Amino acid sequence: MATSSLANAQIESARIVAVNRRADLLMASIGILVLAIATLLLASVFVGLLASGWDRLINPDFYTHFPSRHPQQAGIISAIVGSSLVMLVTAVIAIPLGVAAGLYLEEYAPKNWLTDLIEINVSNLAGVPSIIYGLLALGLFVYAFSLGETILTAGLTLALLILPVIIVATREAVRSIPLELREAAYGLGADKWQVVRMYVLPAARPGIFTGVIVGLARAIGEAAPLITIGALTFIAFLPSPPVQATPPFVNFDWLTSPFTAMPIQLFNWVSRPQAEFHVNAAATGVVLMVMTLAMNALAIYVRLRLRRLHR
């Protein structure tokens, strides 16, 4: 009797192990399948663009020429410069504002209904369609502040757009810092600002950085808000350079310069009837994707590096 119950128990546990193993296998297969579909889709888009735009991509003129009526001579230099300068403005405005706002909400704000309301709104703002930001910027920056259709306006608009992303990322990063670390710092007699500056911010850096890059990568691909504020599609000159040889060595005239950007150039070319321009559009798409992927790669690299420093 005893031996048979022991045998039953063995059979039963073998059955449970087999069932669990089958469930593991099923779950892993579904995961791999989903991952493969997503990766293949992305790869096919990339390869498709690469194939259609190849002729232009391998031509160095494409990167050094201004847009032109002749598709063979048209290039993306003004779009690359425009996108880079707009991103610079966006980053300079959105990063300090977003990080400061996130820190305030998480560390300093009193826990009351007003803070809750602000938090809910910030999270919702992250989901607002980008064209709405464009409309806001048109009314506020272009008309009310008379900033015109400039790099500054575009930078401010995209900064608004990614501010919620940075705020939410900062809050998550700060919140994920273990209680023990805070208690250790406070236990030494540190005041709040010392705790934030010496311990919370350094430990939250990888998470904040990831949020910043995700935000910037989103901003660089945005066309709708820039079209709304009146970005030009045909720019045959470059803004004055931000640095110069004569004192004071920096120059902010570029802020008020009209501009075009990569997604706008792409949108413009793809809406032309001539097929040759579509080649240009495909090539621009590849460059834009490479830029975005490069930013994400940088984010991953920096995150890993910071994490290693912190372990």
Place this chain on the structure above:
Amino acid sequence: MQNPTKTRVKLLMNEMTSSQHTSGAMRQQQDVQPEPTSAPVLRAEARNLDFWYGATHILKSVSMAVVDCKVTAIIGPSGCGKSTLLRCFNRMHDLYPGNRYSGEIQLYPEDRNLIEMDPGMVRLRIGMVFQKPNPFSKSIFENVAAGLRVRGVADKRILYERVEQALSGAALWDEVKDRLHDSAYGLSGGQQQRLCIARALAPQPDILLLDEPTSALDPIATAKIEDLLTVLRNTVTVIIVTHNMQQAARISDFTAYMHLGKLVEYGVTEKVFTTPQSPMTNDYITGRFG
């Protein structure tokens, strides 16, 4: 040397627990005759301390004196409020909403109620070591220097001197002196906890609070920490919370037994463990309860 002092401490303890009035009188007496040998010097004293978290009444009229340069252990079953009491001494509760104190914890020699002081000020004077070793993700040197940096010490020479002093005080210097600038996470759990003790010692606190400092450590690491506390005894005022009665018996001069938020018994460790006054203490230390 040991016996006369202990008798006086016993007398003191009897006086202390009888009523607040007499303890006040005792203090006055101390002021009149400031001879250090006449009675043990107090570092702090909780008087009728009550503490609430939200609506939960956790500490109930706790009165307890902390003697200078002695180890005071707080023991009791889980949930008795021993950690809560410890964390009142450096106002750790103030980091979280919903805390409420009543009563007082007097700090000596200036005789100020730390419940009414700024929490940051209190923590600058009273160091703490936590249950789980919690070094910062910085180098060993910077971990120990952290408390000094918070106090604005920037002189490299002074920092180095105090870091060496603190690491030696925590019996860690010989193990880490060749890798002061390596990450603190490279140390073992026991070493990390001794690092945390060094970090708390570096600013030379008036009182060192230890919240179950060995509960996350293996027996060998625990023994090292206990040795260290035995060495610190007589130079630093220590309050230690422990769930380990043998540990309290081994390393402390005074023992407080808490139950359901009340201080049931407080006295010289030897006496609490050999001839406890309360049957509850007796049940706990003999293992019949808790």
